Structure formats: structure tokens, C-alpha cells
Amino acid sequence: xxxxxxxxxxxxxxxxxxxxxxxxxxxxxxxxxxxxxxxxxxxxxxxxxxxxxxxxxxxxxxxxxxxxxxxxxxxxxxxxxxxxxxxxxxxxxxxxxxxxxxxxxxxxxxxxxxxxxxxxxxxxxxxxxxxxxxxxxxxxxxxxxxxxxxxxxxxxxxxxxxxxxxxxxxxxxxxxxxxxxxxxxxxxxxxxxxxxxxxxxxxxxxxxxxxxxxxxxxxxxxxxxxxxxxxxxxxxxxxxxxxxxxxxxxxxxxxxxxxxxxxxxxxxxxxxxxxxxxxxxxxxxxxxxxxxxxxxxxxxxxxxxxxxxxxxxxxxxxxxxxxxxxxxxxxxxxxxxxxxxxxxxxxxxxxxxxxxxxxxxxxxxxxxxxxxxxxxxxxxxxxxxxxxxxxxxxxxxxxxxxxxxxxxxxxxxxxxxxxxxxxxxxxxxxxxxxxxxxxxxxxxxxxxxxxxxxxxxxxxxxxxxxxxxxxxxxxxxxxxxxxxxxxxxxxxxxxxxxxxxxxxxxxxxxxxxxxxxxxxxxxxxxxxxxxxxxxxxxxxxxxxxxxxxxxxxxxxxxxxxxxxxxxxxxxxxxxxxxxxxxxxxxxxxxxxxxxxxxxxxxxxxxxxxxxxxxxxxxxxxxxxxxxxxxxxxxxxxxxxxxxxxxxxxxxxxxxxxxxxxxxxxxxxxxxxxxxxxxxxx
Amino acid sequence: xxxxxxxxxxxxxxxxxxxxxxxxxxxxxxxxxxxxxxxxxxxxxxxxxxxxxxxxxxxxxxxxxxxxxxxxxxxxxxxxxxxxxxxxxxxxxxxxxxxxxxxxxxxxxxxxxxxxxxxxxxxxxxxxxxxxxxxxxxxxxxxxxxxxxxxxxxxxxxxxxxxx
Numbered sequence: 092x093x094x095x096x097x098x099x100x101x102x103x104x105x106x107x108x109x110x111x112x113x114x115x116x117x118x119x120x121x122x123x124x125x126x127x128x129x130x131x132x133x134x135x136x137x138x139x140x141x142x143x144x145x146x147x148x149x150x151x152x153x154x155x156x157x158x159x160x161x162x163x164x165x166x167x168x169x170x171x172x173x174x175x176x177x178x179x180x181x182x183x184x185x186x187x188x189x190x191x192x193x194x195x196x197x198x199x200x201x202x203x204x205x206x207x208x209x210x211x212x213x214x215x216x217x218x219x220x221x222x223x224x225x226x227x228x229x230x231x232x233x234x235x236x237x238x239x240x241x242x243x244x245x246x247x248x249x250x251x252x253x254x255x256x257x258x259x260x261x262x263x264x265x266x267x268x269x270x271x272x273x274x275x276x277x278x279x280x281x282x283x284x285x286x287x288x289x290x291x292x293x294x295x296x297x298x299x300x301x302x303x304x305x306x307x308x309x310x311x312x313x314x315x316x317x318x319x320x321x322x323x324x325x326x327x328x329x330x331x332x333x334x335x336x337x338x339x340x341x342x343x344x345x346x347x348x349x350x351x352x353x354x355x356x357x358x359x360x361x362x363x364x365x366x367x368x369x370x371x372x373x374x375x376x377x378x379x380x381x382x383x384x385x386x387x388x389x390x391x392x393x394x395x396x397x398x399x400x401x402x403x404x405x406x407x408x409x410x411x412x413x414x415x416x417x418x419x420x421x422x423x424x425x426x427x428x429x430x431x432x433x434x435x436x437x438x439x440x441x442x443x444x445x446x447x448x449x450x451x452x453x454x455x456x457x458x459x460x461x462x463x464x465x466x467x468x469x470x471x472x473x474x475x476x477x478x479x480x481x482x483x484x485x486x487x488x489x490x491x492x493x494x495x496x497x498x499x500x501x502x503x504x505x506x507x508x509x510x511x512x513x514x515x516x517x518x519x520x521x522x523x524x525x526x527x528x529x530x531x532x533x534x535x536x537x538x539x540x541x542x543x544x545x546x547x548x549x550x551x552x553x554x555x556x557x558x559x560x561x562x563x564x565x566x567x568x569x570x571x572x573x574x575x576x577x578x579x580x581x582x583x584x585x586x587x588x589x590x591x592x593x594x595x596x597x598x599x600x601x602x603x604x605x606x607x608x609x610x611x612x613x614x615x616x617x618x619x620x621x622x623x624x625x626x627x628x629x630x631x632x633x634x635x636x637x638x639x640x641x642x643x644x645x646x647x648x649x650x651x652x653x654x655x656x657x658x659x660x661x662x663x664x665x666x667x668x669x670x671x672x673x674x675x676x677x678x679x680x681x682x683x684x685x686x687x688x689x690x691x692x693x694x695x696x697x698x699x700x701x702x703x704x705x706x707x708x709x710x711x712x713x714x715x716x717x718x719x720x721x722x723x724x725x726x727x728x729x730x731x732x733x734x735x736x737x738x739x740x741x742x743x744x745x746x747x748x749x750x751x752x753x754x755x756x757x758x759x760x761x762x763x764x765x766x767x768x769x770x771x772x
Numbered sequence: 773x774x775x776x777x778x779x780x781x782x783x784x785x786x787x788x789x790x791x792x793x794x795x796x797x798x799x800x801x802x803x804x805x806x807x808x809x810x811x812x813x814x815x816x817x818x819x820x821x822x823x824x825x826x827x828x829x830x831x832x833x834x835x836x837x838x839x840x841x842x843x844x845x846x847x848x849x850x851x852x853x854x855x856x857x858x859x860x861x862x863x864x865x866x867x868x869x870x871x872x873x874x875x876x877x878x879x880x881x882x883x884x885x886x887x888x889x890x891x892x893x894x895x896x897x898x899x900x901x902x903x904x905x906x907x908x909x910x911x912x913x914x915x916x917x918x919x920x921x922x923x924x925x926x927x928x929x930x931x932x933x934x935x936x
Contacts, residue, residue: 363896446889449885
């Protein structure tokens with residue numbers, strides 16, 4: 092037996108003690124205004140991170156060296172597994188991923204502590220206490236219900252291997268992204284609780300949380316879509332989103348976070364919705380925990396699995412105490428969370444934001460409802476039912492279309508009130524564009540009801556955003572005399588939040604265009620012999636040959652096909668089937684020819700000895716727009732996040748001021764800043 | 773190696789063999805299968821129309837083809853599958869009986885939500901703002917009805933430039 096197991100296990104135990112101490116010291120220190128205690132607690136949070144890092148490093152070492160006596164290593168890896176997947180198997184199984192989750196949380200705690208140790212000093216003690224409480228929960232679950240260092244009574248010769256469908260490069264980055272996004276959303280929650288506990292209920296906590304919300308939200312969004320990309324290239328059913336409970340579990344906090352991102356703007360500008368924003372931040376965090384509980388406890392498979400699973404009761408306890416705690420906190424502070432101003436007109440940006448919240452939460456509710464309905468049904472009637480993609484598509488398509496409409500319409504309303512004339516002026520062009528586009532699309536033969544509405548609405552939103560940019564640039568041109576193009580750049584760089592937000596909306600249009608393409612998917616199955624061709628729309632597919640290969644991990648069967656598009660050679664497609672020896676399980680490796688208009692997607696279903704093979708073919712229109720949409724989403728959000736020159740100046744001044752007035756240095760190892768000598772000297 | 777190729781191939785040869793008149797096309801089979809899910813246990817209940825697992829989906833699609841060929845209607849086939857595997861083979865809960873709740877739920881939620889938004893807006897419109905906050909802040913001057921759009925835009929742009 093390796094000492095690494097013991098070191099890892101003890102580091103995990105000690106990290107729990109450190110987190111518990113951080114919770115206690117920061118909480119008590121903040122309550123009694125005892126600076127020394129707070130600092131000690133914050134140092135404990137750092138120690139917690141260090142110890143957990145050691146535990147993670149130990150597990151990584153055990154995975155990489157193939158110590159199969161450790162149950163987790165034996166269950167998730169085997170000796171033939173390539174390096175990349177050995178590294179990724181840290182989060183490939185339940186017990187490892189729970190510890191990894193805890194590690195990410197500790198990492199975020201350290202991040203916020205280092206980043207905000209001066210700026211939002213008064214919020215930090217409670218923030219660290221709340222994050223440490225969450226850490227305590229995850230680490231104790233890791234220790235008592237999902238021990239990754241648990242030993243088998245014997246040392247098997249080899250492990251079971253990572254589930255073959257997870258053996259894909261995207262799987263090495265998609266789960267850590269999702270986890271970072273989900274875990275990161277604990278930070279705004281912690282800041283909100285800190286504001287409630289300390290009674291600093293102005294908008295400071297919101298300002299402090301904006302980036303801590305935006306970054307995890309962005310990572311979660313990209314992670315979701317990368318998961319879709321993985322499903323598209325790995326699962327071989329031609330689509331990217333199956334409304335699987337695991338997918339839904341990460342979509343729900345993203346939707347709640349999206350609602351919060353919008354409604355927090357009302358509070359910043361108008362001092363309204365204070366209570367509501369608190370509820371939303373709790374909902375967002377609660378959804379990350381609830382989603383994890385849903386997918387980790389096995390409750391989806393069967394209600395009875397929940398009680399049997401070891402982590403189930405942990406989640407149940409944590410979720411119920413979280414709900415009680417939040418509700419009590421909000422109740423106590425309810426009077427201090429009143430709105431500072433009133434609504435001046437129904438036709439205003441404020442109302443539009445509320446409608447945005449309504450539809451986003453409506454969608455969240457629909458997803459939550461559909462995901463939990465089988466559980467509820469089984470619990471109450473004993474009957475198992477399935478709620479899968481057809482349900483979610485039918486329910487969410489209309490909701491999504493309303494959301495799209497509001498994406499375009501919302502920004503056309505001005506703050507406070509919008510006069511009828513300006514409404515007319517604002518809506519005239521986008522509506523005209525929408526109608527023209529709708530008629531044109533119908534004439535082009537797009538008669539699918541939802542698709543027609545969706546694409547017309549995309550034009551509406553694009554026109555509305557275009558109009559915003561145009562008016563802004565024209566106004567700048569008039570007032571400053573700069574050129575139109577410079578004007579647009581000026582808008583983008585001076586009002587990063589507003590116009591960056593529009594960039595994200597544009598990314599959403601791209602995504603919706605991509606989603607709409609699904610309505611026109613062509614699905615064909617063909618059997619071809621060597622040299623035979625099949626005609627699918629404007630494509631000609633010719634089966635050329637079949638090849639076999641093998642490595643330590645798997646055997647590979649690969650077909651070669653030539654694809655002609657409108658009679659000209661487009662590409663050679665190489666769909667494969669892999670067969671994983673240890674898992675005794677096959678996977679498909681699809682081959683895709685991708686263009687802006689459509690994807691040509693081929694799956695090798697099977698091959699026979701008489702030189703014939705069966706192929707499943709999908710022609711997926713517009714799907715590339717989904718992947719381009721991810722990139723646009725990422726760029727737009729980064730644009731919003733990037734500090735403006737004014738903000739950088741303010742931050743610099745802030746920093747200079749605090750450095751001058753810092754009277755008691757050395758409470759925290761100021762990374763790279765204060766290593767010059769003994770503190771206080 | 774060859775054994776697994778053969779395994780993949782078995783359903784396929786079956787598919788080719790009974791090549792009599794009016795053989796249902798894969799598309800016709802999928803039209804029925806799309807209402808059902810695969811119960812192989814490893815694919816997370818994918819649609820029976822798209823799942824490619826050889827343990828359940830492929831042979832069952834095969835069977836649906838035979839049913840169709842023997843003259844059964846889509847409804848009859850689905851009914852038989854429910855009788856055989858239980859109602860959870862349906863991809864979505866049937867829109868009748870108590871599982872109608874599943875379908876109505878989201879829209880009831882939306883309607884209640886909308887009513888709540890309306891109520892909140894109305895209360896905001898007529899209620900005086902919280903007393904805790906100092907006078908003056910709330911008394912923001914109201915724009916005189918039809919303010920010139922350009923001035924408003926520039927003012928708004930100015931405000932946005934101001935805020936970080």
C-alpha cells in the first residue's frame with residue numbers, strides 16, 4: 092500500500108478541520124468585530140485550499156501511477172488508458188468529482204479573498220464564512236460518503252477503465268468547465284449572504300458580485316455548449332442537446348443566473364428589486380446544489396436510489412438547511428430590502444426587465460418541472476414514466492420564442508417611461524424587417540410554423556440591435572464629430588456593459604438560428620457496397636473502403652467515403668466505430684462535413700464481410716451557427732467583463748489609497764506584493 | 773475482432789432478409805420509434821428513433837418494421853410496447869389522466885408568473901417607495917411627457933458613460 096493514500100486521506104481530513112475553523116473564526120470574528128479572529132479564519136481558508144490541493148495531487152498521483160488497490164482508481168481507469176484520460180479521470184467518477192468540486196470551491200474562496208481583500212473588506216469575513224460552510228459540506232461528503240481514497244481489500248491486476256463514451260478530448264475540458272461555472276456561482280451567493288448578515292444592504296454587494304456572477308455564468312454557458320458539441324460528435328444521434336437530466340441540471344442555474352444578470356441592473360440604477368435579486372441569487376446557488384443532488388444521488392433513476400445512495404442524505408440535509416437559512420435571513424431583513432423608487436410607467440425598461448425575468452424563470456420552471464416529474468410521479472403513484480426530449484422541445488420552443496421576442500423588444504424601451512411616439516419610432520424598423528424577412532422566408536419555401544417565427548424573430552432582434560448601434564453611433568457623430576465606425580467602436584468601448592450586452596444578444600441570435608435548423612434535419616439510412624453511391628439532396632456519397640486498426644485500449648473499424656457536393660468533391664469522410672476492450676463496449680466516431688449552410692453527418696452503423704456497410708446519415712442545416720454562437724457568446728461576455736479605462740483608473744486609485752492607509756499589513760500573504768520585510772516593521 | 777463486427781452485422785442482415793413487398797422504410801419505422809425511448813440502460817433513454825445501441829434500439833426498430841409490415845398501425849404498436857415494457861417506454865408522458873399535469877404544469881407556472889409580474893408592476897406604480905430611504909432620492913424629476921428622443925438618448929448615453 093502506498094503512503095500516498097494516507098497522505099491524501101489525512102490532507103482531506105485536515106482540510107475539513109481548516110474549513111470548519113475558517114467558518115467558525117470568520118463568522119465569530121465578523122460578529123464580534125474581532126479583526127485578529129477574522130484574519131486567522133481567512134488564513135485557515137488559505138490552509139484549507141493548500142491541504143485540499145495536496146489531497147487532489149495525491150489522488151492524481153494514484154491515478155497516474157495506476158494504483159488499482161484504490162477503489163476509485165480501479166473503477167475509473169485501467170492501465171491502457173491514455174494519459175489525457177488518466178488526468179481527466181479525476182473528475183470522471185462520482186467520488187473524485189465531489190472532491191474536485193470541493194477543491195474548485197476552495198480555489199474560488201482564495202481568489203475572492205486575494206482579489207477583494209481591500210476593496211470590499213467589510214463583506215469579506217462573512218463571505219469567507221459562507222464559502223467555508225459550503226466547503227465543509229462538500230469535504231465532509233467526500234470524507235464520509237464518497238471517499239476517493241477508499242481501498243479495496245485486494246489489489247486488482249487492472250482497473251475497469253473510464254466509460255468509453257467519456258474518452259473524448261472534449262470530456263477532458265467540458266466537466267471542469269461546468270464544475271467551475273457551478274462552483275463559481277457560490278461566490279455571488281456568499282456575497283449576498285454577507286450583505287444580509289452584515290446589514291450592508293445598499294448595492295455594494297451587487298457591484299462586488301457582478302464579475303463573480305458574470306465569469307462563472309460565462310464558463311457555465313460555454314461548458315453547456317461544449318457538452319452539446321461532445322454529444323454531437325460522440326453519441327452519434329445527430330443532435331447536440333437531449334434534455335438529459337444532467338444537461339438540465341446545469342442549464343437551470345444558468346437560466347437563473349441570466350435572470351439575475353438582467354434584474355441586478357434595475358437595482359443598480361433604480362434601487363428597486365432588492366428583495367427579488369436576493370431571491371434570484373439564492374435560486375441560482377440553490378439550483379447548482381439541487382442540480383448536483385439530482386444527478387449525483389441517483390434519484391432520477393429511481394426514487395429509492397436516493398435513500399440508498401450515500402450522498403443523497405447529505406444533499407437532502409444541506410438543501411433543506413440552505414432553504415431554511417435563506418428564508419429566515421430574507422425574512423429578518425425584509426424591511427431593509429424595500430424599493431427606493433417607484434415605477435413611473437408600464438411601458439419602460441424596468442417592466443421589460445421584469446418580463447425578461449418572467450420568461451427566463453418560466454423556462455427554468457418548465458425544465459425543473461419536466462426533470463423532476465418522473466421522480467414525483469414515481470413517489471406518488473409508483474408509476475415510472477419518462478420525460479424526455481419530445482416533452483422539453485414542445486414545451487420550451489414556445490417559451491424560447493417569447494424569450495427571443497423579448498430579447499429584441501426589451502432594449503427598445505427606455506428607462507423610466509417610453510412615449511408612444513418613441514415606441515412607434517423604435518419598433519417601426521425592426522418590425523418591418525421582421526415582416527419582410529418572414530414573407531421572404533415563406534416564399535423561399537420555409538413553411539414550418541415555429542421555424543418561420545423563429546427566423547423572423549431573429550431578424551427582428553438583429554434589426555433592433557442594429558438600430559441601437561446605429562442611433563448611438565449617429566448621436567456620437569453629431570456630438571463629437573467622429574466618424575461612424577469610430578463612433579461604433581466608441582460605443583463599444585465606452586459603454587462596455589450596454590453594448591457588450593448587445594454583442595451577447597447577437598450571439599443568442601446565432602444560437603437560435605442554429606437551434607432552428609433542427610426543424611429541417613434530414614435523416615437517412617443507407618446500405619452501400621464498395622464503390623456504390625447514394626444521393627442525398629445535393630450530396631453524393633460514395634463508399635470507398637473499410638480499414639481496421641487496433642491499439643492497447645481499443646479496436647477501430649473505419650470506413651472511407653467520398654462526398655460530392657453539387658457534383659464536386661467536398662471531402663473524404665472517415666466515420667469509425669471503436670470497440671473498447673476492457674469495458675466490452677462500442678462507441679461511434681462520427682465524421683462530419685461542416686459548412687455554414689448545413690452539416691453532413693455520417694455514422695458507421697455496421698460493416699459486413701461482403702464489402703457492404705450500413706450508414707446513418709443526417710443533414711443538419713445551420714448547426715455550425717451553434718458553435719459560432721459559442722464563440723460569439725464568449726467574446727461578447729469578455730467584452731462586458733473587460734474593465735473600461737475609467738474603471739481601471741478607479742481601481743488604480745483605490746489600490747494606491749488602500750496601500751497608503753494600510754495600517755496593519757501582513758494579515759494575509761499578499762501574493763507577490765508584500766514580501767519586502769517583516770510586517771509592521 | 774471479427775466477432776464484434778458480426779455482432780454489429782446481425783441486425784443488419786435481418787433487416788435485409790425479409791425483402792418482400794411493402795417493406796417499411798427506415799423513415800417509416802422511425803416515425804413510430806420517435807415516440808418511444810431506448811431501454812438498453814446505458815444510453816440514458818435516448819429516442820428509439822436515433823439510438824444506435826445494438827442491444828435494444830436496433831432490434832426493436834427491426835421489430836417495429838415487422839409490425840408495420842404485418843399491417844399494424846402506429847398506435848397499435850405503441851400500445852403493445854406500453855403493455856410490454858410499461859409506460860416509461862413512452863418518450864413523453866401521455867397527455868391524459870394524471871400525467872396531463874406534466875404538460876399543463878409549465879404553462880400554469882408561466883401564467884401564475886405573469887400574473888405576479890402584473891401585480892408587482894401595479895403595486896410599484898401606485899405605492900410610495902420605502903420610507904427608510906431619504907427624501908429627495910425618490911423624487912426624480914419626471915420627464916415632461918414627450919421628451920425629444922435625441923436629447924433623451926444623449927442623456928442616457930451620458931449616464932452610461934458615467935457609470936463605470
